[in-house]
Amino acid sequence: MTETAPATATPGTPTDPGTGSIAGPSVAYQNWIDRQSRNRRQVQVGRALILIAFLALWEVAPRAGLVNPMLTSYPSAVWEGFLELLAQGNLGLHIGVTLLEVMISFAVAMILGTVVAICLWLSPMLEKILDPFLVVGNALPKIALVPIFYIWLGPQGSIYAVAIAVALFITILMLYTGFSQTDPNKIKLARTLGAGKRQILTKVVLPGNVHTFMATLKANVGLSLVGVIVGEFQASKAGLGYLIVYGSQIFRMDMVMAAIVILSLMSVAIYLAVQKAETWLIR
Template sequence: MSKRPPKLWPWQVALALFVFAAWWGLTATHILSPFFFGEPLVVLQRIVQWFASGSIWPHLGVTLLETLLAFVLGTVLGVAIGLWLALAPVASALADPYIKAANAMPRVILAPIFSVWFGLGIASKVALGVTLVFFIVFFNVYQGIREVSPVILANARMLGANRRQLLRHIYLPSATAWVFSSLHTSVGMAFVGAVVGEYLGSAKGVGYLILQAEGTFDINSVFAGILVLTAFALLLDALVTLTERRLLKWRPPTIAETL
């Protein structure tokens, strides 16, 4: 009888508490300057004040909306174009240098251009987030389709499967695992697009709050904003994980999922 592996979440919580305790100890003894590194108890108090007063919700709502739109649109475009180019060798060969050039470009520098094109509203932040999410999903879908076994395709064709049946029963299931692998990274990139866009010009958003705090040297509010963004990024990633487990029940559980 195999021994059940121990649960890791208590150790993960203990590690987080240790990091906060070390942070508190180093700043309380002034080994690290509280002016530059903040005070963890003040940071947590600031977060509680934001949520208790409700002042954070308008800003958080804007950032989450920008993030979700960028995440969904970038994923849909990445899946659609990735499938198309993976199944169209001629189009893939023609687009290859342009795709590589666009991916090599540091896309954060597009933020000022999007601000000019789409204004300082939500659209410019979503556009930046889409460019960050798109390529992650695109390359994973493209590779997932290209990794389909030729033997499986040959057997399916021998059994009379047409192009639509191949797409539904072979290509899409093969690409699904690759898609969800990319989505875990895409969550963070969608938040990056939203926050960077808010840095460059906005009147609302958690990025805007962090920028205002930096302008007044309020390092505790900066860390508070970062922790709020991190918490909601982890929440969105957990939703992706839950969806992945429901849709990929046929896949054997990974070692991490058993712990």
């Protein structure tokens, strides 16, 4: 349970008898601030310890012969593989290709999914017609569509198609669920004041689902990245997915692990950017 902050000094609080100025924060409030700061430090230390323990185990286990280093590599070898990729001069190209594909797929899935969700909310009949198809589309393993997309759209187009397909259906379902669960009392009030359906959508439903939009954006970060990598496994000649496939073919697990680490950092960076946008938008 989140701890509630004690009340602090406001313009209406008593003034200091000695100076006539407004009294500072109370002792209880300052203690609460200290506890929150201490909790944040403990969380950061805990995360750091888990990461250090994981890296240490990963480094020691292959060197001690507990696991085959040909199958798992180890952090120092991954770092050397990363430096080798840098020295080859094309690592930036691979990262840029994957990042561009992720951002385009991410944007298309969000825009198209939002439009479809709005249409479903505006037309209950359309929602009833399309509901089983959306459920099946969301449940269908998208990796099964990769060969079909490759034949239909070619190498590059299939990457975007798979990434959009992975993120699109969950976007539609999440947004439509949020729209349909908007506070009915607010909708009744808007109707009482003479608002039409489009005005209710723009003045009540969309502003009331900012958190739903942001949750969908966060979910789509990972989904779009998964879709792009799956597409690159099949068809790409550049990108981090291509590096993973190429490294596995020549038994360079250090190269494979280096690409996976870069993917992890990329997903974290995109997620933090979305989280920053959420903070700005809510303010």
